[in-house]
Every structure is written in structure tokens, then in C-alpha cells.
Amino acid sequence: MADWTNDNLACLTLWTTLFTMKQLSTNFNDSGNLKMNDLTFYNALDSQGLIQQQATIIANEIDSIFRDGSGAKYEIGVDRTKVLTGMLSILTDGNKLVKDLASNIDGSYKFWRETK
């Protein structure tokens, strides 16, 4: 289980991104344990095909916000296929947590002024 802390830029950037995208409305501390099916995009009434489509849109917008809007870069050895596949596997699993997504993202991106 990943640590959900505001000392971690992956957690901070993911939280503000999901908030800005109206996927959640909770404060930072209350957001790490939200499940994917607590986010606005995840409609449990949808077929698997439509959940996959919604998750694809969300994953692409997160990637755009990170790289084009926030100055993040992929970690060495990471490419977009790996990033999007990793994000999609979490976004399409209703029981995964926001902090699980943050953990995945932390291993894929180097955020602006991030020191590891």
C-alpha cells in the first residue's frame, strides 16, 4: 500500500489534477483512500467497454496535465505505453484506491523540481 502524504509530489499532483477534473471533491487527507468507483468517471452501470473508454479519457488527460501543464517528465526507461497501461489497469478496477494510482504514477513520472 502506498503512502499518501503531501510530502510526495505524485500524491499532491494527482490530487489537484483529479480535483480540477471534477473527479473528486474531498480535501487532500480524505482523498487517498477513495476507491476508483468513488471518482466521477466510474459508472458501475456501464459495460466493461464503456468503463475502459472513460478510463482511457481520464488517463490521457492526467498524462497531459502532468507533462504539458505541470512540467513532469517520464522516468528513465518509462514510455507512454507503460504509463497508460499502468494507469488503465488501476482506473478500470473499481476497488483500487487513489493512493494506489499515486504509487503507480510515482514510479512513472519525475515531477517538476522533484528530488528523490
Next chain:
Amino acid sequence: MKRIILLLLFGFKTLTCFSQQIDNKHLNSIVAFLQTQKVNDAEITKIVNRLIENPDLFNGLWKDFINQATKSESLKWKFLNDLNAQFKTFQATNNQPSALGMTYDFNFNYAKYIDKSNSRGSHTFGLSTKGNIAFNKRLNPSDFLETKVNYNWSQFFGGVIKSKDDTAIYSRLNVLRRKLSNIKDMQSNEAIALWAEFGNNLLLSNQFYYSIEPKFSFESNQDFSKTQFVEGLTIDLGAKAWKTNNPLSYWNIFDYPFALMRLITGTDKEFTIYGSTIPTVQLNFDYVVPSTDSTRKSLIGNTNPFPRIKFETSFRTFITRVKTENIFFNANYRFYHEVNAPEAIRKANLSSDSYFVMALQSTSGFYVSYSTGKLPFDARNDKVYSIGFNYKIN
């Protein structure tokens, strides 16, 4: 057949120059040992045959081969990382003898991304194949071999406006993130002011999305005496207005009553239509294989595959938060239409089906739902709630 596989595995090992003598040596030493024990040739043949019937022997050889091949610098064996093969003993029915065979599962995916100033495109290609084969064809298992090929072309337009003064903005966004993370009430004046500044630095734009995905699958039994080719096409269409109060969001008429509820409950301080919840659409053109549809068989006398169009759209939006519970409204609509349906199917009103379901749902699982219409026979497992009002407390 198993001898051929064994020879191939030895051959692969020889070709790749990996420990090619080890297994020959083992077999030779077993035979030599048996000869010293004065076991006759017929008995030795039986013993060696029993040995090569053992799936563990093949699994060991296969594992050794994969380990050695994927360790090498050569790219020619890299595809083996995507191949899972396991040797097994099959028994097709209770009355038949068991037989050596293998189960295989191969998945290969390729993606290429094309980024332009205002769009992101991708080509992805996937090939997957899986099945079970007994080396004695009379003892093949009764399931089908399946090979699928799919291609996807998708494109996103918009989403984020890249800033010209990147350095200062990225640094400021990090400062704002940290300040916002220390605030408990996201509706406090301080939080609202900081989010407004955040939105002025992270410039989001309308996003449009489409994707086209043709699919082909080929199914056959192990000796190819029964085959089935199925093709399909999926088209996705989507639009999102990520920026608050963007004109595109005003077209999201489904969100108007919920924007009012958010205002009344204090969830939003202003009447705000969420452009992020604009419904998306998925269209499918598929061949349906109705092998277990007894109604269809009684009406037209067969269960041959038939072409069908499926349309699906959905809507979900946030209503309010009560203590630790988030309350959402969910809706989903599906329409199915059989292309050129036989007259008997049309007369029985089975050529088209539609299904609508909506639900109020909370974080802990409480929901109230209503559904109407019906799903076609093969999609009934997708039915989420029964007709009428339901409530469930977990």
C-alpha cells in the same frame, strides 16, 4: 507428435547454442544405466516412452529454453516473453485415456504515439492467441482455439493549453498544491481563492476524442474441422469541457438538475454545470454467436452467428457529500439491433432491444435504482438491476 515437439525443443536449444548436450546426455545415461542392469531393449523403449509422456520433462526443457533465449542480447527471441506455454496431460472425457498436450497463450501488443501541438494520436496493434492441444488428435479437449487481432486508432484534441512561461508556472503550481493540501474545507474562502489561482495557471481546454477499433477473431477446433470467423468494429466518441463554466459545459443538459442540487446542498457555492460529465458514446458492430439461445433455435431452426449493432451511452455526476458518503447519480442506456433479422425474429420482437437503468449510489454501496427494457439473450449477464425500484444496504 510429442517426439516432434521434443525434437523441436532440442532443436531450438541447439540453434540457440544453449547447453545442447545436457538433455541428450541425460537420456543417454539413463539408457546406458538400464543396459548395465540387463534390461531388454523392448523394456527400455517402454521406460523411455513413459519418460517422454511426462509433461514435467517438456516443461523443464521449455523453461530452460525460454530462460536462455530471453537472456541473450538477440532481439529475435524477445517475442517469447509474450508467450506462455505449458505442457499438460489431457483427458477429453472420463472414458478416454489421458494424453500429453500443451496449453498456450500468446499476447503481443504494439503502440505508436503521434503528438502534435493540439492533438495526441495513437496506433495500437494487438495479437492474442490461446488454446489447448493434445498431441494425439483423437484425444483433443473439446474447447476451441482462439486467435484475435485488433487494431486501434484514437485521437484526442485539446485538454491542456501549454504555457509559454513554463518554469515560473510549474513552480507556482507546486506552491499552490502544497497550500491547498493543508486546507480541510474545500469550500472555504481561502480554498476557493487558491483553486481560482490554480485554474489560472493550469489552463485546461475542451477535449474531443474518437477511437476506431476493428477486431477480428478466428475460432476453430484443434483439427480445424469446425471453424468460425468473427469480425467487429468499435467506435468511441467523447467530449469533455474540463474548464469550469466553459460554454461547451452548458450543452450538458443532463447535469442541470444536479447542478441545482449541488447549489442547494452547498456542495458548490455557485450554479456550476460539470462539463467533465458530458455523456460519451460507444458503437459496436459485432457478430453474435447465439450457441445457447434456445428461443432463437426454436424460432428459426438454427443458432448461426448474426450481425448486430449496439449503441451505448452513459451519464454519471456528483450530487453531494454527506459526512463521508459521496452521492452520485448514474444512468446507462443500451440499444441493440440485429441487422437483416429473419422474419420470425422480427415478428417475435426480438430483432431490437433497449435497456435503460439509473441509480442513486453512495460510497458505501447504498443505492436506489430503476430500470426498464430488456437486454438481448447473450448480454443478460450484463444486467445490473432488475426492473422496478430497488434499494440495498451493504
